[in-house]
Amino acid sequence: MFLFCRMVSGFGIGGAVPIVFSFFAEVLAREKRGEHLSWLCMFWMIGGIYASAMAWAIIPHYGWSFSMGSAYQFHSWRVFVVVCALPCVSAVVALTFMPESPRFYLQTGKHDEAWMVLKQIHDTNMRARGEPERVFTVNRIKVPRQLDELVEMQNESANPVLKVLFKITTELRGV
Structure with missing residues (x-):
């Protein structure tokens, strides 16, 4: 289960990072764009330091826990997961207020x-x-210009295989 969650997390990070960099590059002034993208990269590293510092500060306290109800104990590793999730949750909340x-x-x-x-x-x-x-x-x-607006240069009686190859190459060129 842990490996599955790590895989989903990797896909989430792999999808979010290009979006954040593209959005930053699109909305920032040209003169400050490089500086601010460098700051964004720096905060990526600060996040790694934050996670390491929280692990060092929270996880070694094996006896440290508290109860939520009668059957559920909240141990130090769970506290670590919650503390490390807080920046992510705050980023999701902040992104809801960003313009499209x-x-x-x-x-x-x-x-x-x-x-x-x-x-x-x-x-x-x-x-x-x-x-x-x-x-x-x-x-x-x-x-x-939209990809949908590309005009197919072949007539209706053309070979269907050639039509499919044309569409595939058109899509690949667009990508």
């Missing part, structure tokens, strides 16, 4: 929402620069 990606809005056809998120990012960046009076001057947004 403007690119996602553009790809789903929600252009007004994308514009509002871009305006919010602009205003936040301008306040951080000390120029809150600068006005958001974007009046056109170029929409990225």
Whole structure:
């Protein structure tokens, strides 16, 4: 069961890290992007130090436990798991308050929402620069081309195997 949970955790981390880096790169000002992505990497290492420090501080106390009801004892390793889960839970809560990606809005056809998120990012960046009076001057947004909009260059009577190969290569090119 423990190995299964570790595997699920690995998939979760493997899925979350690229999303966080992409989101950071998308919403940060170009001048500060490298610095803030470096900070993000540093906090990844600080999380490892935090987990090690909590393990060192909590787990060696084998006799340390408390009861929840009459049948359940909360031992030190369970306390360690809860303490290490707190930063993850707080990150999930914080992510619920983050704006959606403007690119996602553009790809789903929600252009007004994308514009509002871009305006919010602009205003936040301008306040951080000390120029809150600068006005958001974007009046056109170029929409990225969808894979669905690719035109198949073969006619209807073409070989079905060639059609499938064409679709597979188109998808791979998109990936």
